[in-house]
Amino acid sequence: MSSTKRIVVTGGSGLVGKAIAKVLEDPEYKRDNEEWIFLSSKDADLRNPVEVKAIFDKHKPTHVIHLAAMVGGLFHNMAKNLDFLRNNLLINDNVLNTSFETGVIKVISCLSTCIFPDKTSYPIDETMIHNGPPHDSNFGYSYAKRLIDVQNRGYFEQHGKKYTAVIPCNVFGPWDNYNLKDSHVIPGLIHKFYLAKKCGDVGTVMGTGKPLRQFIYSLDLAKLFLWVLRDYDEVAPIILSVDEKDEVSIKAVADLIATNLGFEQPLKLDETKADGQYKKTASNAKLRQYLPDFKFTPLEEAIAESVSWFVQNYDKARK
Ligand code: NAP
Ligand code: GFB
Numbered sequence: 001m002s003s004t005k006r007i008v009v010t011g012g013s014g015l016v017g018k019a020i021a022k023v024l025e026d027p028e029y030k031r032d033n034e035e036w037i038f039l040s041s042k043d044a045d046l047r048n049p050v051e052v053k054a055i056f057d058k059h060k061p062t063h064v065i066h067l068a069a070m071v072g073g074l075f076h077n078m079a080k081n082l083d084f085l086r087n088n089l090l091i092n093d094n095v096l097n098t099s100f101e102t103g104v105i106k107v108i109s110c111l112s113t114c115i116f117p118d119k120t121s122y123p124i125d126e127t128m129i130h131n132g133p134p135h136d137s138n139f140g141y142s143y144a145k146r147l148i149d150v151q152n153r154g155y156f157e158q159h160g161k162k163y164t165a166v167i168p169c170n171v172f173g174p175w176d177n178y179n180l181k182d183s184h185v186i187p188g189l190i191h192k193f194y195l196a197k198k199c200g201d202v203g204t205v206m207g208t209g210k211p212l213r214q215f216i217y218s219l220d221l222a223k224l225f226l227w228v229l230r231d232y233d234e235v236a237p238i239i240l241s242v243d244e245k246d247e248v249s250i251k252a253v254a255d256l257i258a259t260n261l262g263f264e265q266p267l268k269l270d271e272t273k274a275d276g277q278y279k280k281t282a283s284n285a286k287l288r289q290y291l292p293d294f295k296f297t298p299l300e301e302a303i304a305e306s307v308s309w310f311v312q313n314y315d316k317a318r319k
Contacts, residue, residue, distance in 0.1 A: 003033065004033050004034070004035060005034045005063050006035045006059065006061050007036050007061065007062070007063045007229065008037045008039060008059050008063070008064050008065070009036065009037065009038045009064075009067060010039050010065070010095055011040075011066070011068030011069060012037075012039045012067065013040035014067060014071070014177075015171060015175055015176045015177065016168075016171060016218055017067050018174065018218075019173055019175070019221065020225055020226070022219060022222065023223055024036060024226075029226055037059050039055065039068070041068070046068050046090075046091040046095055047091055047094065049098070052095060052098045053098055056102045056104075060102070061099075061102075062105050062106075063104065063105060063106045063107075063229060064095065064104050064107045065107075065108050066092075066095050066096075066107055069087075069091060069110070069145075071141075071177070072141075072184075073182060073188060074185075074274060074276040075273075077138035078137050078274065078276075080140070081138065081140030081141070082140055083140070084144065085139075085140030085144050086140075088140075088144035089144045092109065092144060092147065092151065093151070096151050100155055100163075106164070106229070107152075107163040107164070108164055108225065108228055108229060109148045109152070109164070109166075110165065110166055111129070111146070111148060111165050111166070111167040111168075111237060112167060112169075113169045113214070113241060113280045114134075114138055114141075114142065114170075114277065114280055115129065115138075115146055115167075116128055116280060116282075117132030117133060117134065118133060118134055118277065119133075122279070122281045123244050123281045123282055124280060124281060124282045125239065125283045125285070125286070126239055129146055129237070130149075134146075135276065135277045137274065137276050137277070138276075149165060151163075152164060153235065162233065163235065164228070164232065164235050164237060164238075166237065166238055167238065167239045167241075168216055168221055169216050169239075169240075169242065169282055170184060170186075170213050170214065170215050170216070171184075171221055172217065173217050173218030173305075174218070174305070174309035174310075175218075175309075175317075175318075176310075176318070180192060185253070186215065187306075189205065189253075189257045190257055190261070190306065190307055191317075191319060193261050193263045194261060194311065197261055197263045200265070201265065202265045203258055203263055203266075203267045205269050206273035207250065207271065207273050207274060208269060208271050209251030209254060209269050210249060210250070210251070210278070211249065211275050212247045212249055212250075213248065213249075213253070213279075213280070214241050214242050214244070214246060214248075214281065215242065215246075215253065215299060216296065217297040217299075217305075217306075219302075224240045224294070227291065228240075238287060239283065240284070240287060241283075241284045242284070242296045244281055244282075244284075246296070246299065247279070247281055253299075255267070256299070256300060256303045257303060260303055260304050260307040261307055
């Protein structure tokens with residue numbers, strides 16, 4: 001039997017971290033030679049190198065899944081680009097440098113399909129990360145995330161370390177961040193329509209509803225993270241996204257959410273609000289080469305599960 005892996009998940013209390021913990025409850029995905037430690041900011045503020053070293057000394061990870069980040073939707077990014085840049089630069093350099101200094105064998109960091117060049121050909125693929133400036137709305141987050149890819153290259157070229165990264169499209173699911181101002185679109189609309197239904201208000205969708213997105217269910221992404229941990233051996237990043245054909249408009253996803261909430265009021269489009277990137281269509285061809293038969297949860301099913309999780313867990317959901 002291969003030696004025990006001690007896997008620390010930074011950002012373990014968030015949307016993606018909670019999904020990994022959930023998937024590991026399934027005997028099909030659990031491994032006896034793996035010990036998992038899920039961290040939140042209460043365990044250590046990863047912007048502080050002293051706290052990072054202390055938590056690494058405590059847990060002595062052999063592997064790290066690095067999810068911790070300042071994360072938010074379009075409007076949070078637009079309002080706080082400098083904070084997104086600085087906080088994520090600090091977190092990422094501390095986690096990567098401490099991983100190297102303490103002999104962590106493998107680190108899997110997390111980029112995003114929203115960090116690619118704004119002016120680009122489609123579909124986007126892994127080779128295009130640095131081919132031009134990102135969309136203005138989230139330049140801070142984007143440059144911080146792009147530097148992870150540069151850092152990984154440095155740790156490989158100078159020290160032979162196999163530190164890599166995944167590039168998810170937009171993620172949603174249970175345990176999301178439902179804050180009405182700062183969240184991503186799906187949790188934001190779930191929360192907004194839930195409240196509107198209770199008060200008999202109309203449901204407001206911000207922007208034109210025309211932008212296109214690929215959405216991956218957090219539980220599917222979690223399964224792909226386990227595969228990357230166990231079987232993906234490249235330093236080069238890999239896009240973890242649903243197929244291009246599964247790209248949907250914001251309005252279509254808003255309608256799906258309203259239907260699942262039994263919300264009958266008409267949806268209002270507030271076109272005074274920003275649309276952000278019109279699209280960021282990503283290719284998952286590299287993933288499909290490795291996992292040609294991976295089955296993504298159909299969007300309708302994933303949205304239905306996410307809406308019912310929120311309704312059943314309203315009191316404890318992050319809002
Ligand atoms: P999330 O739900 O906002 O969770 C963020 C996590 O990071 C939480 O566990 C949080 O801890 C932790 N964290 C934040 N600041 C910290 C700090 N200073 N020190 C220690 N921990 C800190 O985020 P998510 O959606 O799961 O995202 C996980 C990863 O996926 C991120 O790297 C994100 O960039 C990436 N990603 C997300 C999406 C998406 O649509 N959600 C898309 C592409 C990529 P607390 O719980 O204590 O606050
Ligand atoms: O998930 P989201 O906020 O971020 O989606 P992005 C924004 C799109 O949804 C825009 C529309 O077209 C918004 O006009 N929208 C409609 C709403 N109603 C709402 C609402 O109530 N809340 C929100 N948030 N949007 C992010 C990046 O871009 O993608 C982040 O800024 C991150 O850095 C994330 O990487 C994955 O998909 O536009």
